[in-house]
Amino acid sequence: MAERKPSGNGTGFKALAAAGEGDDFSVIEAIGGVRGVVESMLPGVVFVVLFVITQNLDLTIGVSAVLALAQVAIRLLQRQSVTGALSGLVAVGICLIWAWKSHEARDYYMFGFLTNAAYAAVLAISLIARVPALGAIIEFIRQLPTEHFRAWFEDWTGDKALKKAYTIITWLWMALFLLRLAVQVPLYLTNHVAALGVTRLLMGIPFWALAIWVSYLIIATPLHRHKAAKAHAEQAAHGDSTIDTAQTAKDER
Template identity: 75%
Template structure:
């Protein structure tokens, strides 16, 4: 059985300077890109063409469901499609309840704002948020949390790289809000939808690629040092 390729920040968690890194694979491959962008594309185009919000919501909802059904029929992983369907569903319900097409994008504003605030707080605390996420995915510290935390935080080069990419991702979320919120306030659905698409997957792919360039080498060196280091005796054994 072929190994499932990690996507998103999971791809960064397996980054290695000696291996090829595929941005396309990291963002879900061609099919993942299409499935991610298609509902938003259909929503903005259909609404601009018809100005019928109910029709636009109905078609967009049906499309999200069809994507999941197709994956089920083909016996492929449906997690990405299901999570995408849930996100689209929240956006559609929001627009339906307010009867405002622009509110389709409100959930995205909230998530981007939350991410930006959390990453900013992590930078202020000098504990890079992206480092926490990537290292958690890499090692899943079910025990010895303190040792896990200090293992990568005490590596100055690796911590510096994580601080940089954390600032990069915070900038991504802030840039989205800076461009899209004024379009929301002026009720320019066409431009708002276009900006959302352009600043979605393309920006995501760019952020992942630049993040890889920044963290791959220090992460590889960190792993090499860890492999070369002699095993540390368990605390219970050393205390006997």
């Protein structure tokens, strides 16, 4: 199988960081491509289906673990990037170990609850501090502030339209994490494993894709304008510098 060419805009928040560069934004590529989506969803599908059919937790855990390892092995054999598969393997591994130690199938989903709660809390704190976390993440990816951190920070927070867009999508993502908890935790507490598994799948990649797409629609225009304004300012500053240098040389003559 030929290696899939990576998207020029990257995946996840890297794709959002490239918003405003053109009209080639792809939701599928932003969430990892078709293969990435399949690899992300397959362990969860196998876990819930196999457990519902067999009611054998040990078998379900074993098959799910083998599948997660196989995904990484296949990528290694094909000499493709294994970063996404490895991160997925770690997450699945934590979920499987949690379920195995508690002997409760529903505990496979506990790690997801904790991560969603943590993400929602971080986003809420950033909104209270008036520094939208999604803006900080996207701008950090877009232009790594290895130097002049204050200038980097003031550059994007000083653009009211851009900061407002980042604030809106930060609210959007926080609502996504809270909605997952509001729907799924009651299913966990009542031990409806099948319903929880299906709901988890539906509110996973599909919701992620929707959030990425809506976020792109919200920030693309203000981010494009911000980039254009900055480029124009830098060009003007460079022009003034050239004129000043030429004038200085003329005066010296």
